[in-house]
Amino acid sequence: MTDGTPRTAGPPGPAAPAPAPAELTSLERTALYKSLGNPLRRRILDYLGRHGEANSTVLARELGESSGTTSYHLRKLAEQKLIEEIPEKSGGRERWWRSLPFSHTAPDPATMAAEEYAAAEHLALLKIEVDTRLFRRAHEEYLGPQGWAQVQRTGTWMTKADLHDFVRAYQELLHRYGHSDDAVPEGARRMNLRFYAAPDPVGEREGEPTGP
Secondary structure (H helix, E strand, O other): OEEEEOOOOOOOOOOOOOOOOOOOOHHHHHHHHHHHOOHHHHHHHHHHHHHOOEEHHHHHHHHOOOHHHHHHHHHHHHHOOOEEEOOOOOEOOEOEEEEOOEEEEOOOHHHOOHHHHHHHHHHHHHHHHHHHHHHHHHHHOOOOOOOOOOOOOOOOOOOHHHHHHHHHHHHHHHHHHOOOOOOOOOOOOOOOOOOOOOOOOOOEEOOEEOOO
């Protein structure tokens, strides 16, 4: 499971890929999954992703919370390097924040500690709900091959090496055709993209066993 949150709109400039994330410990991953699974923190991250920046007062007004509550959650998100303070706009008690590029690949669930697995499972269920709504929207808003909403579904035969090469090529395509928040061209819209790959269940094909 790989997850990423790009930074959004800003003045044009040279695009650069996000630096490789540092390896996280089990405790750090557990804290990360719990943060991403917290409803208010998810709403804060979504707001920053869509609007670029905000302070606790703005978020309190827009999200219907107290500024003390939004300030607390902003600090927690900053501790996990999901957002950062904007020093040129902050002063005194007024602190402005923006989201940071984020990419994380979860390890094999079999290697997770119990608390980490529970936090990851809770987050995965929340993502499934979001992705299901997005899937429905893509079908409902589809206006043909030239429209903004696109849906592709297919199946093919691959070896595990083929699949891994395909995933790497997919990631390269995202870097090639996507734009960072400091290099947004005119007419661009923020796109929500999802990629899934799952093999058919292990079974028999022409009398021979198939599977991993």
